[in-house]
Amino acid sequence: MPVKPEPSSALFAGPFALGTLSAPDGPAFPALVTPDGQVLDLRAAFGDERLTVRDLLERWDTALERLRALAGDGDAVRRPLAEFRVHAPVEPRQVFQSGANYRQHVIDLHVAHRAPGDERPEAERRAEAAELMDRRAAEDLPYVFIGLPSAVTGPYDDVTLPAWAEKPDWELELAAVIGRPAYRVPVEEALSYVAGYTIANDLTDRATVFRRDMPQIGTDWLRSKNAPGFTPLGPWIVPAGSLADPGDLRLVLKLNGETMQDESTKDMIFSLARMVSYASQSARLLPGDLVLTGSPAGNGMHWGRLLRDGDVMDASITGLGSQRTRCVAQDAS
Structure with a gap:
């Protein structure tokens, strides 16, 4: 059975969040969840038995007004969250992932991924990485690549570590959830296309990030990041208006109770608005899509x-709440 977190006094910021839940042996459904752990089935509230969270995001401007009203309706029938299983809050059509977006994290990776034969002192290699980050920031060039929706799993589901993954690693990230189609949007308007935020853990097999057989073709994100379940997501989509500043949020990841990552989104090289705008210059972002913003220092490497x-x-x-996932080796599952 999935391992669930201990209950807390408030599950998330704001008056409500969106989730995708299911009762035992029942179908998944979109839910309005309140911070005290009460659930409202949105299928009945919107009069649509086929409703999904992505459907709500497709009409976010009008749905948000209705959701606010439902959250404040004291007569609405609610049930305890403990009665339900929590799934990933949305099924995205596209996942845009940011690489090398936290300054200290990139410097640490640069040192850890030392090229064969590079015997320079660590201080020299760290200085080289810092110079590279400064140049990227000055040239305004974020790094975005594509992930697979099939890698997304629930916030409390077990994560299977494939037998071939020699160096599986964690990467806690803030994820933006798109609320309306976005194409070639300016930085100044980018956040208006974000419906809300959620938690993503972008697992990576470090051993397969780079193609050893053909180093000239660079990174292999398919192999290293997209195994089934390698992107635990959620538990909630918290509306953007419930967070005062996405550029000042604390990310904490603990492994078996020991803190490994503890950083603020202030350490991001490129802001969330910059990432959304940059991705939209090449691709058309759709409601329900995810924009992952990179991971801070403190990964396994x-x-x-x-x-x-x-x-x-x-x-x-x-x-945004918390997620808990247990790792299960493929040959042990």
């Missing part, structure tokens, strides 16, 4: 401790 069978990851971001 930094600590010299990668994921293994039985590990439990607890991840939280200010105002």
